[in-house]
Each structure stands twice: as structure tokens, then as C-alpha cells.
Amino acid sequence: MELFKTFTFEAAHWLPHVPAGHKCARVHGHTYVVEIYTRGKVDPHTGWIHDLADIKVAFEPLLNQLDHYQLNDIEGLENPTVENIARWIGDRLKPALPHLWKIKMWETRSSGCVYTLPEE
Ligand SMILES: [Zn+2]
Numbered sequence: 001m002e003l004f005k006t007f008t009f010e011a012a013h014w015l016p017h018v019p020a021g022h023k024c025a026r027v028h029g030h031t032y033v034v035e036i037y038t039r040g041k042v043d044p045h046t047g048w049i050h051d052l053a054d055i056k057v058a059f060e061p062l063l064n065q066l067d068h069y070q071l072n073d074i075e076g077l078e079n080p081t082v083e084n085i086a087r088w089i090g091d092r093l094k095p096a097l098p099h100l101w102k103i104k105m106w107e108t109r110s111s112g113c114v115y116t117l118p119e120e
Contacts, residue, residue, distance in 0.1 A: 002039045002101060003048075005055040008032065009067040013080040016072070027070070032082075033106035034059075034089065038099035050099055058096035062089055082107040086115035 009032050015024040036059060040049040071080035076088050086105045094100050094117060106112040 004037045007034045013071040035104040037102045039101040040099045
């Protein structure tokens, strides 16, 4: 069974390693949508895997670092592609959210990526 919770944040970025003249080399902004998935066994007594609020509590400190910032200025996000942002979030979220399974990120309404965490 999987659980998920969805968040959004606004941020500016530019991509330093794209070919000359690429539009993503210019500073621009996105409304990012982040879907955070956990997975595990449903406890027969509680009827849940874990409290859905656990996802919000775990993600909030990261959200506060991302929302309304220029992502390139954040340590580890010097090249803030959607892939690198998803991995940055996933790797930092895992210690606080042991059931974390994958991060699905939307950079626009039609494009994004899915980062599935490595098996332990
Ligand atoms: Zn962009």
C-alpha cells in the first residue's frame, strides 16, 4: 500500500549546463508540485501505514528552504534540474520519513520526474 501527500512551492532557477542560447539558461520561475509517496504494511489495528500528517511534518523544513527562493543558491542545488530537486528532497526526507518510497515532481503542468529511492 502507498500513501501520498501533495505540496506546491514557487521558486526561481536557471540551468548552468544547458547548451548556449537554451531558454532554461535564463532566470525564470516555476510552481513546483511535489507528491511524496510512502509505502508499507497497513497496521491491522490502526488501519493505516502511518499518520499522513507525518509527511507534512517531515517535509515542512525542506519546503521552507525552497519556497520563494532562487534554487541555485541552495547548497546541493547549484544545478537545479527537476531530477536534481527531486533527489535533493528525497535524500533529505528519508531520515525523517522511514517509509519514504518515491518523490514525484511536476515542474510544469505537463512535465516532471519520478525519483524512486534506492532500496536499502
Ligand atoms: Zn525551469
